[in-house]
Amino acid sequence: xxxxxxxxxxxxxxxxxxxxxxxxxxxxxxxxxxxxxxxxxxxxxxxxxxxxxxxxxxxxxxxxxxxxxxxxxxxxxxxxxxxxxxxxxxxxxxxxxxxxxxxxxxxxxxxxxxxxxxxxxxxxxxxxxxxxxxxxxxxxxxxxxxxxxxxxxxxxxxxxxxxxxxxxxxxxxxxxxxxxxxxxxxxxxxxxxxxxxxxxxxxxxxx
Amino acid sequence: xxxxxxxxxxxxxxxxxxxxxxxxxxxxxxxxxxxxxxxxxxxxxxxxxxxxxxxxxxxxxxxxxxxxxxxxxxxxxxxxxxxxxxxxxxxxxxxxxxxxxxxxxxxxxxxxxxxxxxxxxxxxxxxxxxxxxxxxxxxxxxxxxxxxxxxxxxxxxxxxxxxxxxxxxxxxxxxxxxxxxxxxxxxxxxxxxxxxxxxxxxxxxxxxxxxxxxxxxxxxxxxxxxxxxxxxxxxxxxxxxxxxxxxxxxxxxxxxxxxxxxxxxxx
Numbered sequence: 491x492x493x494x495x496x497x498x499x500x501x502x503x504x505x506x507x508x509x510x511x512x513x514x515x516x517x518x519x520x521x522x523x524x525x526x527x528x529x530x531x532x533x534x535x536x537x538x539x540x541x542x543x544x545x546x547x548x549x550x551x552x553x554x555x556x557x558x559x560x561x562x563x564x565x566x567x568x569x570x571x572x573x574x575x576x577x578x579x580x581x582x583x584x585x586x587x588x589x590x591x592x593x594x595x596x597x598x599x600x601x602x603x604x605x606x607x608x609x610x611x612x613x614x615x616x617x618x619x620x621x622x623x624x625x626x627x628x629x630x631x632x633x634x635x636x637x638x639x640x641x642x643x644x645x646x647x648x649x650x651x652x653x654x655x656x657x658x659x660x661x662x663x664x665x666x667x668x669x670x671x672x673x674x675x676x677x678x679x680x681x682x683x684x685x686x687x688x689x690x691x692x693x694x695x696x697x
Numbered sequence: 698x699x700x701x702x703x704x705x706x707x708x709x710x711x712x713x714x715x716x717x718x719x720x721x722x723x724x725x726x727x728x729x730x731x732x733x734x735x736x737x738x739x740x741x742x743x744x745x746x747x748x749x750x751x752x753x754x755x756x757x758x759x760x761x762x763x764x765x766x767x768x769x770x771x772x773x774x775x776x777x778x779x780x781x782x783x784x785x786x787x788x789x790x791x792x793x794x795x796x797x798x799x800x801x802x803x804x805x806x807x808x809x810x811x812x813x814x815x816x817x818x819x820x821x822x823x824x825x826x827x828x829x830x831x832x833x834x835x836x837x838x839x840x841x842x843x844x845x846x847x848x849x850x851x852x853x854x855x856x857x858x859x860x861x862x863x864x865x866x867x868x869x870x871x872x873x874x875x876x877x878x879x880x881x882x883x884x885x886x887x888x889x890x891x892x893x894x895x896x897x898x899x900x901x902x903x904x905x906x907x908x909x910x911x912x913x914x915x916x917x918x919x920x921x922x923x924x925x926x927x928x929x930x931x932x933x934x935x936x937x938x939x940x941x942x943x944x945x946x947x948x949x950x951x952x953x954x955x956x957x958x959x960x961x962x963x964x
Contacts, residue, residue, distance in 0.1 A: 674896050
């Protein structure tokens with residue numbers, strides 16, 4: 491048991507949450523951070539989907555890592571991710587149709603998310619299945635955290651709602667407050683991501 | 698003996714085997730789950746039709762309510778004929794080929810309604826929807842829209858209730874008799890038949906506008922004049938008028954008012 495949660499394994503899980511965050515430090519997955527963060531709910535759904543898929547594709551690649559021919563390794567990784575996502579979405583469609591309708595928009599975004607390929611290439615190809623699994627979960631959650639922060643600000647200031655519920659009281663609107671249409675635009679999420687990176691760097695000065 | 702994972706033969710064999718395994722896996726999953734998936738899709742389509750009629754498809758028993766309240770018809774030669782074939786889940790190619798399905802049913806409030814399927818294109822992929830119109834075929838009673846792959850949080854919001862509810866009670870036709878119901882830039886809906894679009898999703902909103910216009914225009918024959926009012930009692934406008942005053946009364950109800958007005962002016 492102690493081996494399962496050795497310092498190294500813990501680091502594989504915790505470092506992407508903070509000092510080695512995939513979005514804030516490695517600047518990966520920005521594309522989807524723009525696409526799905528105009529509201530909180532899609533941001534959370536996307537974050538969780540990426541977490542699950544990264545973890546499991548990491549495990550599969552890690553199990554295969556000794557057999558994969560070096561020259562076609564990227565293709566093998568891509569095939570594994572695409573097959574995994576397709577099978578999962580087929581299963582959802584057959585057994586939990588409502589969820590699959592919710593997620594159908596994200597399927598394409600998940601397959602092309604560079605965090606997945608980045609982790610497969612950088613971690614799963616060199617490490618065993620269990621550390622790879624933790625690494626996948628950690629990176630997925632690190633990604634999800636940034637998405638939720640961006641989604642929070644964009645939904646709050648762009649629509650005046652959180653999870654679709656109005657949070658800005660009516661008297662504020664009566665007093666002349668208006669929702670910021672700029673927040674709804676993808677450009678604004680880049681600016682928010684920039685601010686998050688700024689805050690993150692200021693906080694982690696030594697790294 | 699250690700396998701040389703860098704040799705050409707190994708690489709080619711590996712790729713071939715991998716592709717075959719993955720292909721079989723995907724084919725197996727797809728065919729094993731096909732019937733369940735199709736049943737789900739059919740059930741969901743019925744739910745969407747009920748949604749346009751004002752039912753909450755998440756809470757009602759879709760199969761039961763659909764069987765009770767809705768009848769699938771095809772509009773042919775100026776009249777509705779009950780549709781006997783298998784339930785369709787996509788209507789794009791059918792409408793293009795002139796097979797016009799019309800669902801008759803009652804809304805959640807108990808009003809008689811016709812539900813028309815509409816199909817269009819958004820920013821990234823297809824859009825579809827169902828528009829419920831009232832018995833007189835001049836007002837919208839409810840809508841349902843969905844999309845293949847619009848951006849979550851922006852274009853995808855056309856599937857939310859607030860957007861769809863804006864259509865309720867809107868007149869379909871403008872004064873010139875053309876379909877005038879449309880979606881305009883968010884916050885700029887002024888006219889009676891304008892609906893606010895989604896902020897930040899102008900192209901998807903335009904797609905909905907085009908879909909509604911094209912979709913309803915495809916059903917123009919149906920909307921324009923199927924309720925024959927050869928019997929005077931069926932046409933309220935004619936009923937009040939002397940027969941001599943209005944000679945156009947035997948025409949379809951929708952154009953009857955107009956015909957009467959014109960005769961009036963001429964006289």
